[in-house]
Amino acid sequence: MIEDTDLDQEAQKALAEGRAITREVVRDGRAYTRTVKPYTSGVGGVMVTYEPCEPRENTIAAHQQIVQSLAASLAQIGVWIFDPQAGEAIWDDRSAPVTGLEKAQHRMSEKTFAEHIVSQDRTSFTNAMDAAIHEGTPLDLELRFKPPGRDVLWLRMRGERAMRADEPIVVCILADVSETEANRTRSDFMMRELDHRVNNLLAIILSIAEISARSNTDLTTYAKDFRARLESMARTHSLLAQTQWSGPSLRALIEKEINAHAAQDAVHLEGPDITLSPSAAQSLAMFFHELAANASKHGALSGVGGRVDILWNTQAGEEPVLELRWQESGGPTVARPERDGFGGKVINRIITRQLYADVSTQWNEAGICLTARIPMARICLREAD
Known part of the structure; x- marks a missing residue:
């Protein structure tokens, strides 16, 4: 049974105002949505219903995902995964405007991706990727990137090694920092x-x-x-x-x-x-x-x-x-x-x-x-x- 000490007050308020009142109540760590709705058929009274809510931690996690997505969009950050076993890079929808690469493609070989990096910065990228894959060294570098048909831009790349099916991959975020570099x-x-x-x-x-x-x-x-x-x-x-x-x-x-x-x-x-x-x-x-x-x-x-x-x-x-x-x-x-x-x-x-x-x-x-x-x-x- 749900202990609901405010129910009487909510019922009187619903009858007085002639409208339904909805509130969240908690019992034994579980959340319920309680609705107190007046009815007038026959004698006056109220109808009370309780519906279990989604667990609070799930709601918070969903909210966090929304906030993270909004923050990534505002900061123009794209997410990339480099898979050394497959020799390819996979990216999300936000990465297309950041890098200037085709949105529909969503993947290319790591070699092809590296070819878009300005030659002076290519060795730094290769060394940082090797260190992340083989030694678990966090990846953090800025490099010049030449998208097809666009001017050279500056990318800030941060990433860490993760394991997938006992094989290492590198999860990265990319941000266009061309304006910051121009200001510098x-x-x-x-x-x-x-x-x-x-x-x-x-x-x-x-x-x-x-x-x-x-x-x-x-x-x-x-x-x-x-x-x-x-x-x-x-x-x-x-x-x-x-x-x-x-x-x-x-x-x-x-x-x-x-x-x-x-x-x-x-x-x-x-x-x-x-x-x-x-x-x-x-x-x-x-x-x-x-x-x-x-x-x-x-x-x-x-x-x-x-x-x-x-x-x-x-x-x-x-x-x-x-x-x-x-x-x-x-x-x-x-x-x-x-x-x-x-x-x-x-x-x-x-x-x-x-x-x-x-x-x-x-x-x-x-x-x-x-x-x-x-x-x-x-x-x-x-x-x-």
Whole structure:
């Protein structure tokens, strides 16, 4: 007999609400589904039925199988069995989208499967399978796999030896980890690129410090100029960071540098949209900083009424070039300096040497006019950058 202490309360509730009430009850470790159903034929009352439930452990196992299947589908995991005696591999339905192999086939020889593995990883796969079969070593490796008609993908393979009819087999799960591997590759590239850029940046700073010291005779002027040049570098890096180091536009770079030295109405910009490589952006930013700083101290931007026209255009040909022109007007009378300062050294060392520019300067009394012809291949954004 099933001991059911809540039956009276359930019966009264079923009669009051006019509906059947179903509940699971347990007796001696067995589960039953109890239904209390009101009836109104003749006298009022309830009808109670008990039906044995499936054992709880079976229900839990079934639920676990569903959860495992859902997890495998979400993670895009396929199940494989390698049978060394038959020399073949058998897989489930989920493995087809993971590996790109035909879903309807469901089996192939181990040799054929191995032929889809990139040759550089094939020996690792063979050695791992031998160790799993003969020594029981758990299999855990990543390898490159070339499905028919698809790009190479990365597979993560984990498996263990099992026995079937006293013969070893290897049960494996396979997962496509191509995206993870691509992220790892990008991360490694970014770390190498960061290391390169930091070293390059430190070299530039040391060069600025050395040349600034040679170009100034007092410590105050040296410190002021050195700080201004570091601030110019910081502005460029901020601009590059905004574009995620994909390269800023030439106009944006000029505007950011010129705005630090002059009012917008004192400068006129005109030229087509051009995207710079990060390395070219650093060189050109220093180039425009020195021109703007010199104009602020001695040239058209040093007083009221001065003007700077910055014009650029591209010229086609066997080797396309960018022609840049810096034209000052309305400032003090210009005279050619007796020696090059830091700005002249920047033009010679960075623009001429690094960007292969052809630079000419005219020291007109009305204002300096500088023209630079730079090969487009040296400044445009390339995939290598």
